[in-house]
Amino acid sequence: CVLKLKQQKSPLNKLLEHLLRFLEKRDPHQFFAWPVTDDMAPGYSSIISRPMDFSTMRQKIDDHEYTALTEFTDDFKLMCENAIKYNHVDTVYNKAAKRLLQVGMKHLQPENLMRSLKPLS
Numbered sequence: 001c002v003l004k005l006k007q008q009k010s011p012l013n014k015l016l017e018h019l020l021r022f023l024e025k026r027d028p029h030q031f032f033a034w035p036v037t038d039d040m041a042p043g044y045s046s047i048i049s050r051p052m053d054f055s056t057m058r059q060k061i062d063d064h065e066y067t068a069l070t071e072f073t074d075d076f077k078l079m080c081e082n083a084i085k086y087n088h089v090d091t092v093y094n095k096a097a098k099r100l101l102q103v104g105m106k107h108l109q110p111e112n113l114m115r116s117l118k119p120l121s
C-alpha cells in the first residue's frame with residue numbers, strides 16, 4: 001500500500017489546533033467534548049438542527065474543512081448557542097455555555113488572538 005505522506009500542517013491548522021486546546025481547557029467538565037445524544041437529552045435532535053461539539057471541530061481541523069478562522073469561530077458559537085437554546089436557563093449546561101461563549105469570543109477576536117497563544121511565542 002502506498003504510505004500516506006504526513007501532510008505538513010498548514011499555519012491555519014496549527015492555529016486552530018492551539019485555539020481548540022485553549023477552548024477545551026475552559027470546559028473542565030467536558031460538557032462540550034462529544035456530540036449530545038437523544039439519550040442524554042430527550043428530543044435534542046428534533047430541537048437542534050445543527051449539532052456541534054469539540055470532537056467534531058477537531059475532526060474538521062484534521063480533514064482541512066476550515067479554510068478561515070471565521071468558520072472555526074462560527075462552529076464554536078453554534079456549539080454554545082445550541083446549549084443555550086436546548087437547556088433551561090437554570091441548568092449547568094446553559095450556564096457553562098454562556099460562560100464558555102463569553103471567554104471564547106474574547107480570545108477568538110483577531111486582536112486578542114496572541115493572548116491565547118502567548119505561551120507559544
Ligand SMILES: CC(=O)c1cc(-c2ccccn2)c2ncccn12
Binds near residue numbers: 041083086093
Ligand atoms: C452541551 C449539552 O447540551 C449537554 C452536555 C451534556 C453532558 C455532557 C457530558 C456528560 C453529561 N452530560 C448534556 N446532558 C444533558 C443535556 C444536555 N447536555
